[in-house]
Amino acid sequence: MANGHHQVVLIGGGAAGITVAAILRRRAPQIEVAIVEPAEQHYYQPAFTLVGAGVYPLAKTHRPQQSLIPPGVTWIRDAARSFEPESNRVTLQSGQTLSYDYLVVCTGVKLDWDKIEGLTETLGRNGVCSNYSPNSxxxxxxxxxxxxxxxxxxxTQPPMPFKCPGAPQKIAYLIADQLRSRGILDKSQVDFYTHAPAIFGVPYFARALDKVAAGYGIGVHKQQQLVAVDGASRTATFEFVGEARKGERETVHFDVLHVSPPQSPPEVIRTSPLANAAGWVEVHQNTLQHVRFPNVYSLGDVASTPNSKTAAAVRKQAPVVAGAIISAVAGQLVPGHYDGYASCPLTTSMGKTILAEFVYGGKVTPTLPLTPSKERWINWWIKCTGLPTMYWYYMLKGHVWFPRHNTEYQEEAA
Ligand SMILES: Cc1cc2nc3c(=O)[nH]c(=O)nc-3n(C[C@H](O)[C@H](O)[C@H](O)COP(=O)(O)OP(=O)(O)OC[C@H]3O[C@@H](n4cnc5c(N)ncnc54)[C@H](O)[C@@H]3O)c2cc1C
Structure with missing residues (x-):
């Protein structure tokens, strides 16, 4: 089994891995880079919401991984099996061992379908669907x-953290809007069950989304989590997580159940010396540098940073990681600064979107000079056309200039 040394090893070639590799190639082509990634296809997951609503073909959400690996970067078609950061080594599933000068960990999250009793047996049948996988x-x-x-x-919406804070409710709005345009919304019922105490984590946007849900007559059930599904009888069982009724269960009938599964750090990360107590790669929330192993960085969904797990966050994190590595290789580490930016385009109807942009602490930070809580067609265009184009042709190609989000924005009164 061939072993090897690489100057920079990236674990995961998703949104984060490809973007960091592309920036490194563009800005410091002398740095030698390898990506460890087992998947042959790369998915633009943010478009899954649109696929589920019938406004975007699944075929447009993926491309061969080979076509995205930046020229000059070595692609190792394998998966990391264990980490030894004390000796700068990673062992792969094949048994191969890699050593590195710098390690970037970006494996994304694990989808825990099997944490919900009965779900795996019925997913994709009996009206049980999910936008969280290209298979369902x-x-x-x-x-x-x-x-x-x-x-x-x-x-349904699972406990935090999970990727894309708005995806579980976006599909509820798109379904309700389609029922409305068919003239049957009043005679149907849409319910949204969330583990959280509010419809959205940022209060400014939660106020706007409460109104959107009410406008459709969507029943919003807070602090309840899906624990079991019976596909044959079309019933879903929820457990109350709020203090008042903690542990009580309620079983409801459904004709269609859209499940957003619970999510967790991949086993290989959770059991590694890189993990924090919760299992995520333990990095500083602004520099993205590991707190114990200074030549290790992490970004994207698997990092311990308390931002919303989105591709939008990756877009702002990747230049911070690439910049730090470039400066460290040059012998002078200049840490960058990631402010927790995330963006969530909440598709509130077929043709309108609220573009939620915010940083650490839930501070609202719009990019466009427009009131961010408003549903707008321009944001729908950004979601369906602007962002996918930007992703494939700009971000994954290592371009780093983006319009600045406004960190001085003053929220208008509720
Ligand atoms: C339904 C849905 C809607 C979303 N909507 C939005 C949205 O509107 N806006 C937005 O910004 N974001 C959205 N997201 C979230 C966004 O897709 C993720 O935040 C983003 O893809 C995270 O990038 P990542 O590189 O960390 O993880 P990923 O893109 O998931 O990539 C992780 C990669 O690591 C690889 N990997 C896993 N384990 C190993 C291993 N052991 N060794 C090597 N490689 C490994 C995987 O094969 C994968 O290719 C959405 C996601 C979903 C599912």
Missing amino acids: VGYTWECVQGLKEGDKIVC
Whole structure:
């Protein structure tokens, strides 16, 4: 088994891995880079919401990984199995061992379908769908097309943290809007069950989204989490997590159940010396440098940083990691600064979106000079056309100039 040394080893070639590699190639082509990534296909996951609603083809969400590996970067088609950061080594599934000068860990999250009793047996059948996997998102659209008067649609949101804080509710709005345009919304019922105490983590946007949900008559059930699904009888069981009714269970009927699964750090990370107590790669929230191993960085969904796990966050994190490595290789570490930026385009209807942008602490930081709580067609265009184009042709190509988000924005009164 061939072992090898690389100046920079990236673990994971998703949004984060490809972007960091591309920036390194563009800004410091003398630095030698390898990406460890097992998947042959790379998915633009933010478009899954649109696929589930029938407004974007699944075929447009993925490209061969090979076509995205930046020229000059070595692609190792394997997966990390264990980490030895004390000796700068990673062992891969194949048994190969890599050593490195700098390590960047960006494996994304694990989807815990099996934490919900009965789910894996019925996902993709019996009206049980999910936008969270390319394997089940097509069935979401099938279910939406089959909706009829009197149907009950249930959408679920798991405990934090999970990727894309808005995805679980976006599909509820798009379904409700389609029912409305078919003239059957009043005779149907859409319910949204969330583990959280509010509809959205940033109060400014939660106020706007409460109104959107109310406008559709969507029942919002807070502090309840999905624990079991019975596909054959079309029932879903929820457990109350709030103090008042903690531990109580309630079983409801559904015709369509959209599940956003619980999520956790991959086993290989959780059990490694890189992890914090919760299992995420323990990095400083602004520099993205590991708190114990200074030549290790992490970004994207697997990092311990308390931002919303989004590709938008990756867009702002990647230049910080690449810049730190470039300066460290030059013998003078200049740490960058990531302010917690994340963006979540909340598709509130077929044609309108609220573009939620915020930084650490839930501070609202819009990029456009427009009131951010408003539903707008321009944001729908950004979601459906602007962001995918930017992702494939700009971000994954290592371009780093982006319009600045406004950190001085003053929220208008509620
Ligand atoms: C339904 C849905 C809607 C979303 N909507 C939005 C949105 O509107 N806006 C937004 O900004 N973001 C959105 N996101 C979130 C966004 O897709 C993620 O935050 C982003 O992809 C994170 O990038 P990442 O590189 O950390 O992880 P990923 O892109 O998931 O990539 C992780 C990579 O690591 C690889 N990997 C895993 N384990 C190993 C291992 N052991 N060794 C080597 N490689 C490994 C995987 O194969 C994968 O390629 C959405 C996601 C979903 C699912």
